[in-house]
Amino acid sequence: MYISGVTIDLNVFKFCTSLRGLGSIMILIVLGIVGVTYYAVVLTNYGPALFLGGFDTLASLTVLILFHCLLVMLLWSYFAVVFTDPGTVPPNWKPSVDEERGEVDPLNEVELSNLQSDPSNQQIRYCRKCSQPKPPRCHHCSVCGRCVLKMDHHCVWVVNCVGALNYKYFLLFLFYTFLETTLVTISLLPHFITFFTDGEIPGTPGTLATTFLTFVLNLAFSLSLLGFLVMHILLLAANATTIEAYEKRNTPKWRYDLGRRKNFEQVFGMDKGYWFIPAYSEEDIRRMPVLQGLEYPSTLDFNVPEF
Template identity: 50%
Template sequence: MAGSDCNVFQFCKCLRLLGNVMILVVLGLVALSYYPIVVTIYGPAMFDQNISPVKEVAAIFVVASFHVLAALMLWSYFAAILTCPGHVPDDFRPDVDPEENPEAMSDKSDPRRPRFCRKCQKWKPERTHHCSICGRCVLKMDHHCVWVMNCVGERNYKFFFLFLWHTFLLSLLSVLALLPYFSEFFKGERNADKGSNPAQLAVSFMAFVVDLAFCLSLFGFIVMHLKLIAANCTTIEMFEKERIKPWPYDKGVKKNFEEVFGTSKLLWFVPVQRDQACTNEERLRLRM
């Protein structure tokens, strides 16, 4: 038993260390695309006297969009890392006292039943789960994410989703911006004296392949999370939801989205904390 505890501890420690490497991977991904797109291709094209006005406007659009998306992506990323996912208040007690009302505990199929965390020695509010990597219970826990070195839960799920979303858009922009460069190159219209050398070509090609891979894999991940948000369900609850019909947390698509992103649609894509009126956290506070 002691051996298995040790393995779990080692595993958690390894995941924490891996998280530090992930920051470098994310920053490296931005830099890998930044160099060919802004530094070698579209940045110089903005000041090139010999290109058509259409190409000049396109270059300004690509460089401006790249900066805006990279800023939103990194902002969402660090917000997901630095925001506490939401922990159980010390004085939390379930609505129904399980000692007075033991049948409340008996219906194991009801996700709203009072549950007790033996590791934290605390009652858990609905949708709360214990994370063995963080060593704490997390409100509306979605999963522990190695990329953000943090649990994704009630308070930082919006930032996590926006990180996926803006990374997807940045990768898509990079793929679309590098495509015409490759077609020009392979048609022989771009050569060494026009600013292309083998090293730049290699970096551009690497950025293209990495961005394409991110674009495709993030697309599937984003579709999965959009379906979960629309149904007011977390990754952990995905299988539970299949058994429980109707799903008790489903308030309709609009309200489900507002619960994650807030009621102001202007701020849906900006990684700022949503208004708390419609969140589980507020419900929890009102009940106590």
């Protein structure tokens, strides 16, 4: 970049690559927030209330059971997103369909060589950074430095890309985090209100400050996650990713929209017993190739170019 006679070396890809260094820091931040919340809800407020008897004991027991159940699902989903590869283009992968002729006809080495010399060919998607063909809905991540199958976005909170193989886990993480933060906000609301009363408030200054901080943090996360969750529910219903949202707005009929039921199953599978846990049944993996992220059924002809 050249400004007023001064040359500035600005490389956005170097900035993207530097985001990898957040790694364990972001995970520690998430665990730190969970730890503070656990201390405020369980150890400071509702744990001791179990021994008060009567309605207080019943209310505390209900809150603690819900809190721990949601916490287990939240952490399970979170680490599933963190440690699950979102999907990588297999080595030496070749398109299995010649889109120009409309029939099964894998590209040979000469055709691949011609494709590499002419990346502008819209019949077959090609990544100039990875120097390889790209499957449908695959995009290059500048942070990870590779192509990701059905890439949605790179999330710094999970230190990973969100793609074909972990998108379900990411949605469940949003869902359980929203429920958990909402539960914490509601359960700590009476304690928060007491800060603005004239009566004596039980607890040490440290525990009171922790309760106040936990309420504000969980309220903020709950409100922000609500909008984010609604956005992804709409994308899920239309079978589109965050990256594809712009393309979808400029397309009369989105090629991958097969109806809400089928769109949902392409992410969560057909086995209802696995819908709310971050895992797939072996039967779904066997009978649904779409879960592997390489091939997607479309309502349009393959002749429609994809960007």
